[in-house]
Amino acid sequence: MGLFNAISNWKSERHGKHVSKMRALGRCPDCNGKGFTTLFNYEFSAPLDCPSCNGSGLYSDWAKSNEIKH
16 A cells, blocks of 8 residues: 555656646646647547647636636
């Protein structure tokens, strides 16, 4: 259980640092401010609007989306 907790804590801390960095830059943490995602990151997959920021790439839109989810 100690190893599982250590990995879980590490992932949470890493995600928190990423969100803080993206907040400072004003970018959506899920798409890194691009405003789109690809399904499988293959060369031929079509990009889709990021569902977290609705394609804007902005942190403020991501934050609004997360407020509704929680």
